[in-house]
Amino acid sequence: MPTLILIDGSSYLFRAFHALPPLTNAAGEPTGALFGVVNMLRNSLKAKPDYIAFVCDASGPTFRDELYPEYKANRPPMPEELRAQIEPMMEIVKALGFPILRVSGVEADDVIGTLATQAAAAGIDVVVSTGDKDMAQLVGPHVTLSNSMTNTTMNAAGVFEKFGVHPNQIIDFLSLMGDSVDNIPGVEKCGPKTAAKWLAEYGTLDAVMDNAAKIGGKIGENLRAALPQLPLSRQLATIRLDVPLDEAPTDLALRERDVDALRRLYARYEFNAALKELDNKPLPDDVRGANVPAQFRKQTTSDADGTLAMQGVYDCVVDQAAFDAWLEKLRAAPIVAIDTETTSLDPMRAEIVGLSFAVEAGKAAYVPLAHDYPGAPQQLDRDAVLAALKPLLEDPDRPKLGQHAKYDINVFSRYGITMRGVRYDSMLESYVWNSTATRHDMDSLARRYLGYTTIPYDAVAGKGAKQIPFSQVALEQASAYAAEDADVTLRLHETLWPKLATEPGLMRVYETIEAPLIPVLARMEQRGVLIDTNALRVQSNELAKRMHELQQRAYDIAGRTFSLDSPKQLQAILFEELKLPIVVKTPTGQPSTNEEALDAIADQHELPKLILDYRGYAKLRSTYTDKLAEIVNPRTGRVHTSYGQAIAATGRLSSNDPNLQNIPIRTEEGRRIRQAFVAPPGYRILAADYSQIxxxxxxxxxxxxxxxxxxxxxxxxxxxxxxxxxxxxxxxxxxxxxxxxxxxxxxxxxxxxxxxxxxxxxxxxxxxxxxxxxxxxxxxxxxxxxxxxxxxxxxxxxxxxxxxxxxxxxxxxxxxxxxxxxxxxxxxxxPMQGTAADIIKRAMIAVDGWLGARDDARMLMQVHDELVFEVREDVLDEIATGVRERMSGAAELAVPLVVDIGTGRNWDEAH
Structure with a gap:
């Protein structure tokens, strides 16, 4: 049967705008949403439909606005960055040859509904390309929905699986729930489960309304209160199927594209891969090996940098001869990309499940070592493989490459391997090149710089409660996933390194600051810091007691009990009963009870300040006094934070699990938490802090x-x-x-x-x-x-x-x-914050190099402008002098860099 694709243009643009980073071209024009739309349009053409149309909303009011003047009244104004991309989008759509439909007085949904109905009646299969749930009411024997963002389709069975109702019940389903975005009134507190339950029992909205008196509880009261407005809600939610149109479905053939216009537009907005495709440069064939599952065979192009990405040939190494052959390749290669597959995201607890390598783009190997599912093939001995790799991994003269290599360094350290020679890290190359262009995880970088969609972890391990450990993933799928990591890491390096080479200043930042810092941070993370868990337990109990006292005081003030953790109950007490002014509102227009809102009215009543104090204590307990004791590593007896080297745009390091940056220092409770960071017997904590840097x-x-x-x-x-x-x-x-x-x-x-x-x-x-x-x-x-x-x-x-x-x-x-x-x-x-970050990083590199392998002084933590050490008591003066010299000498400024140093039995005493 012939096929008609109806593209929900407005939905495309909004979804692309919110899903993609805020890209710009060299002229500073926003291109993120445009980039997403162009990719989706090009993909839709690959289906080679017989008919196709790009449908979008016309300007001006529609019949729904006449029915209900408040329709869509809650929608915020369109962001200027999005508005600026509408006209370019329409130019590209037109140049691609898509028929464009805009009909005044109705919405794009109504035009799509009318065409879908007409086409289905004429024996044409219809695919509605949209992410709008309202369109589910159109699904039928000849009409399916396609979500181009998730590459999923939905037929009638899919509608029922997703919503719990059939397509012919979607209008009633939407009417009951209402829609806060479109401002369609529904039944208050009626969510999708309740709406589906009612329709399963009664069949239709009319029947639900007829039986409203039988439905008990608060939700029943809400239903009865909503009865007068439900017919209106149904009218607003119903997509029209009878819009008078000048075009029939069979008039919507693709026009001849305007190559000159496309070339001009693609060049202006820097869609380089689209330009290459336009000029008939062939895309590579899928050359992925036969051992890779078919569901992972993909091929994409990039508009970001024009790099063509194809999947490679990957080996699954399970016998000694294959491993020996790969070992020779690794020894002979000028650069080796390495990645570990493990049992945990915490490198200090992770066990190696397998290793992957790549030495040239498109060719990689996975060496499974600990897959333990029933029927798993025989694998090489992990200890023997690591022993064979150890000389190569520890050789500083053999350049190695990783994506977030610090993680792999820490994992190998657990097996007695000190990984050296990590000269390249694709995460840091991207971060130094442009810290704000994208997130710097592999999936994001592959999409941006290679135009490549990597295999998601949940595609091989599952999601949520059904997710299995990587050790239980079948070797065929594990190999595809793991070897791709090494391959993509190498491809990213081959794309990003030449970019850095064109900017000597950025290359210096990478080579003199970021790359040398990797092993420094790894050593700090491996050492960890000693925690006095007993002191934390005492403080946690005291905080719990104070929270209880604050609760009782709040009950006395309010004259009744309530939950201090419930925004709804706080709204009722603060703004309805106490009549305090509403200073801040939520995005939905409700009175806010966040910290800013409470702080603004804290001088007008005792209760807001009391709630802020309660929340402060609760946060300290959940984040530190309770959690720190829980995350002490049983093997080392210490807490091991993880430093994020590619998170903050300015170059600052971040800290996670635990976050050392957010421990309060100005409050007594915060200082007591620092008192739990202690030195072992015979040692002292030394804290060195830049003054007003x-x-x-x-x-x-x-x-x-x-x-x-x-x-x-x-x-x-x-x-x-x-x-x-x-x-x-x-x-x-x-x-x-x-x-x-x-x-x-x-x-x-x-x-x-x-x-x-x-x-x-x-x-x-x-x-x-x-x-x-x-x-x-x-x-x-x-x-x-x-x-x-x-x-x-x-x-x-x-x-x-x-x-x-x-x-x-x-x-x-x-x-x-x-x-x-x-x-x-x-x-x-x-420039100030970034320079301060660079200075303390340079200081860390200098101090680490000076300390070397000595065990009487160890750098433990970096927090803001401060370095914290564990120093043996008899060398305190020597270490203080050496640390001050190197920190003060980390930069040559027009003013002196002053370093304040203190020592004590714990971190708080050292201040």
Missing amino acids: ELRIMAHLSGDAGLLSAFVGGLDVHRATAAEVFGLPPEQVDSNQRRAAKAINFGLMYGMGAFGLARQLGIARNEANDYIARYFARYPGVRTFMDNIREQAHRDGYVETVFGRRLYLDDIRARNQNLRAGAERAAINA
């Missing part, structure tokens, strides 16, 4: 004479600033004036304006404006620097640190003023 970097970058003079002279810079701003001798500056100067010094670096300063200091906005004006009058170099850096950001699209690290600012040319202002604030702060 970002302000010093501001002085260096701005060259302001006043700031330089204050730091070079060793003055209290906040007191000196206060003296300048308030026109006083430094000795006459009081604590409030110093506090105001400190707020200005730090606030300006983060783009704080008069409003933020006034709020922080509790002063009038005009007074805050006056403070800022005086500051810039006294420190004109700072104003000049800020103006220049904003100008540079607008010109280049990025800013740089002292060492050449770049931060790209995707929104610096945004039409939306708020987005643009945020990017300008980031432009001012990023």
